[in-house]
Amino acid sequence: MPELPPALISTWQQLGQTLGLAQSSAIYATVSAAHIVGIALLFGGIAPVALRFLGGMASLGEAAVRSLQRLAVGGLVLAAGTGVLLISVKPADYLASPVVWAKFALIATATAHALWFHWVRRRSRVPVLDSPGAALAASGAASLLLWLAVIGLGRWIAFAV
Numbered sequence: 001m002p003e004l005p006p007a008l009i010s011t012w013q014q015l016g017q018t019l020g021l022a023q024s025s026a027i028y029a030t031v032s033a034a035h036i037v038g039i040a041l042l043f044g045g046i047a048p049v050a051l052r053f054l055g056g057m058a059s060l061g062e063a064a065v066r067s068l069q070r071l072a073v074g075g076l077v078l079a080a081g082t083g084v085l086l087i088s089v090k091p092a093d094y095l096a097s098p099v100v101w102a103k104f105a106l107i108a109t110a111t112a113h114a115l116w117f118h119w120v121r122r123r124s125r126v127p128v129l130d131s132p133g134a135a136l137a138a139s140g141a142a143s144l145l146l147w148l149a150v151i152g153l154g155r156w157i158a159f160a161v
């Protein structure tokens, strides 16, 4: 597991103290709720698009797919921002956990996959939704599995740290 510099860990912890997350369960619960809203927006955007790529949800057109993808990006930004704040309560403990690092690795993999896929689709300029092929279906399945695994690891953290 990577070792972060002690100065970074103590600055991170200071952030939690300054914002009151460490002292107030109401503030912590609010940030935690916002984290869950971010997850809901992310997965709520990803799931219908992935199912469309897998050949279902035929009524979803290009414009709807683009809107859902933007919703998912907003959800990811909210989940990542609030996630950084949640860690600030006890950064040394969280960052010593392999479950946390596995979650980071999967978030990075899932995000890289989404960016790569977006880039390929923009370059090809082919209206692939008309006849979703095996590559699109594989990408939809990978996306679903990766984000489900991130959700599973996120829940697991509570029992591992």
Ligand code: HEM
Pocket: 032, 035, 036, 039, 042, 043, 076, 079, 080, 081, 082, 083, 084, 086, 087, 094, 107, 147, 150, 151, 152, 153, 154, 155, 157, 158, 161
């Ligand atoms: C950089 C991004 C993220 C960071 C730093 C982060 C960090 C955290 C932390 C510290 C917790 C609290 C764990 C505990 O209970 O002690 C948590 C909970 C959780 N996270 Fe994240 N997270 C991030 C992004 C995400 C994303 C993108 C997802 C899902 C798509 C996700 C899913 C979850 C879930 C399901 C929980 C459990 C929520 C609950 O049961 O209250 N996280 N995360």
